Amino acid sequence: MRIKNICCIGAGYVGGPTMAVIAQKCPEINVTVVDINENRIAAWNDEDVNNIPIYEPGLSNIVGEARGRNLFFSTDVDAAIDNADMIFISVNTPTKTYGIGKGMAADLKFIELCARQIARVATTDKIVVEKSTLPVRTAEALRNILDDTGNGVKYQILSNPEFLAEGTAVDDLMDPDRVLIGGDMDTSEGAEAVEALVNVYAHWIDRERILRTNVWSSELSKLTANAFLAQRVSSINSLSELCEKTGADVNEVAKAVGMDSRIGPKFLQSSVGFGGSCFQKDILNLVYIAKSYGLHEVADYWEQVIIMNDHQKRRFAANIVKTLFNTVSGKKITVLGWAFKKDTNDTRESAAIYVVDYLLNEQAEVVVYDPKVTAEQIYNDLEYLGNRSDGHNRSKVSVVGSAEQACIDSHAVAVLTEWDEFKDLDWSSIYQNMLKPAFLFDGRRLLDKEEKVKLGFNFYAIGS
Numbered sequence: 001m002r003i004k005n006i007c008c009i010g011a012g013y014v015g016g017p018t019m020a021v022i023a024q025k026c027p028e029i030n031v032t033v034v035d036i037n038e039n040r041i042a043a044w045n046d047e048d049v050n051n052i053p054i055y056e057p058g059l060s061n062i063v064g065e066a067r068g069r070n071l072f073f074s075t076d077v078d079a080a081i082d083n084a085d086m087i088f089i090s091v092n093t094p095t096k097t098y099g100i101g102k103g104m105a106a107d108l109k110f111i112e113l114c115a116r117q118i119a120r121v122a123t124t125d126k127i128v129v130e131k132s133t134l135p136v137r138t139a140e141a142l143r144n145i146l147d148d149t150g151n152g153v154k155y156q157i158l159s160n161p162e163f164l165a166e167g168t169a170v171d172d173l174m175d176p177d178r179v180l181i182g183g184d185m186d187t188s189e190g191a192e193a194v195e196a197l198v199n200v201y202a203h204w205i206d207r208e209r210i211l212r213t214n215v216w217s218s219e220l221s222k223l224t225a226n227a228f229l230a231q232r233v234s235s236i237n238s239l240s241e242l243c244e245k246t247g248a249d250v251n252e253v254a255k256a257v258g259m260d261s262r263i264g265p266k267f268l269q270s271s272v273g274f275g276g277s278c279f280q281k282d283i284l285n286l287v288y289i290a291k292s293y294g295l296h297e298v299a300d301y302w303e304q305v306i307i308m309n310d311h312q313k314r315r316f317a318a319n320i321v322k323t324l325f326n327t328v329s330g331k332k333i334t335v336l337g338w339a340f341k342k343d344t345n346d347t348r349e350s351a352a353i354y355v356v357d358y359l360l361n362e363q364a365e366v367v368v369y370d371p372k373v374t375a376e377q378i379y380n381d382l383e384y385l386g387n388r389s390d391g392h393n394r395s396k397v398s399v400v401g402s403a404e405q406a407c408i409d410s411h412a413v414a415v416l417t418e419w420d421e422f423k424d425l426d427w428s429s430i431y432q433n434m435l436k437p438a439f440l441f442d443g444r445r446l447l448d449k450e451e452k453v454k455l456g457f458n459f460y461a462i463g464s
Contacts, residue, residue, distance in 0.1 A: 001085075001196040002196075002199075003029055005032070005085050006019070006088065007083070008090055009034055009081075009090060009091060009114050010035060011041060012054075013054055013166065013277065015033055016033060017054065017056055017169045018164075018173060019033045021062060023070050025204045027069065028070075031070060032072045032080040034074050034075065044063070045073050049064040055343075055344060082123060086126070086128075087128050088131045090131040093106045093108060093132045094107050094281065106134065108138065111138065111141075111142070115141075123151075125153060125155070126153065127156045128142065128155055128157050128158070129160045130219070131160055133222050133223070133278060134159075134222075137216060137219070139157045139182075143157050154189075157183075157184075158183045158197055158215070159183070159215045160181050160182070161222030163176065163177065167342055167343030168343070179210045180213065181194050181197050181212055182218025183212070183215060184215065185213075194212055223282045223285060227282060227283050230280075230282075230283055232266075232267040234312075236250065236253075236268045237273065237312045241312075244463060249464045250270045250445075271312075271462060272444065272462060273351040273354075274340075275347075276349055276350075280306060281349075283305055287302050310354075314354075314358065316355060316414075316441070317355045317358035319441070320441055321359075323441075324411060324439060328363065328364040328411070329364070332364075332366075332435075333359055333364045333365070333411060334366075334367050335366055335368045335369070335414050336403055336414070336417070337422070338352045338353075338416070338417065339373050342419045344372070345373050345374075353385065356368070357382060360396055366396060366398075367400060367410065368399045369399070369405070404425070404426070407430045410434050410435065411435050411438075412438075413430070413438075415443055415444055416443050423446060427452060438457055441461075442459070445463065
């Protein structure tokens with residue numbers, strides 16, 4: 001089966017970059033990314049590729065090369081579905097905020113809407129690919145919707161989870177550890193559909209790194225990978241608090257542990273807490289699935305990863321209040337970094353949101369600088385929490401255009417995203433322009449403690 005036309009429903013952080021790379025590497029395949037969000041599609045089509053809605057190093061160059069040749073962005077979802085041989089579903093699957101499973105289960109309403117739209121529009125056989133992170137057995141629901149339309153169209157459902165890290169998404173797509181494709185391997189039609197997708201990726205990825213599994217193993221592997229990575233972060237963060245009490249240094253502990261070849265050094269960097277769209281959502285999803293099968297000990301084990309992450313954010317914010325003489329009321333606190341990690345403008349579940357929310361509840365006045373996140377996004381993130389009905393977010397939080405400006409007349413500075421530029425700031429000048437005593441809280445272990453103490457800062461870093 002040769003794929004000539006691909007449609008991707010969803011022009012977000014997964015769909016946009018993934019389809020851009022496929023289009024670049026497969027010039028004979030037409031790739032159309034569709035979304036009902038007209039502003040997002042307009043941004044993807046902006047004449048200046050530097051204005052595309054997602055910031056990822058290297059992405060704008062790839063879009064610039066392929067867009068208009070065989071990469072297209074459109075709001076005409078029906079036309080793209082009808083024309084496609086293969087349809088990727090890459091829409092949001094947020095945690096439910098209502099009903100059964102509230103706060104844990106994945107909300108699959110957008111997935112179901114996609115399936116129903118495909119069933120309504122399609123007139124020829126399709127391969128439907130789950131790209132969104134989904135609970136195990138979701139493909140079964142998709143199949144039930146698609147196969148019961150009665151119009152004679154045949155579908156094959158594949159699971160092809162993404163393993164992208166924001167900030168390195170382009171590199172992860174170009175040179176992945178593995179590509180995972182799950183399908184109905186027990187039928188010739190299912191095996192043929194799997195091979196069709198294998199052949200797309202094989203344009204630039206060695207076939208040995210393309211794994212074929214059944215659908216259920218593929219769906220569960222994505223949740224498991226994110227759970228294991230988040231578990232490592234919470235594990236080292238739990239020890240950071242112990243290090244602070246005992247005089248140990250968490251970086252030294254992490255280095256010693258990471259040199260064990262059985263463990264390795266990755267994801268052992270202590271911080272104010274993990275964020276992003278996947279870790280918390282996927283672990284909560286795993287917890288809910290375990291509970292739904294009556295596996296309460298399994299659910300409790302994984303839920304503790306989230307509990308520890310929430311604790312890390314709270315204690316970091318509480319330490320700011322405690323250090324500033326038990327009150328930040330009316331005090332100016334500077335926050336450097338709002339994105340959940342460097343080299344992305346994604347703010348979903350960013351630790352900064354929760355730290356600032358805590359400080360606002362303590363009546364602080366907060367000034368924020370982030371090199372890639374807009375002021376509107378910052379205000380929206382705080383208002384999404386819904387913790388204050390008085391509308392004070394915009395009066396108590398200001399967003400400025402430089403780190404130096406943000407720190408003027410500040411009582412304390414908190415580094416909450418590990419942007420490289422924060423290491424190279426003129427910290428001596430910043431110290432001179434702050435109120436004294438000047439406090440510096442490093443939530444990412446980014447800065448040199450000894451150097452900052454010499455400048456005069458009262459310095460605090462996670463885990464030391």
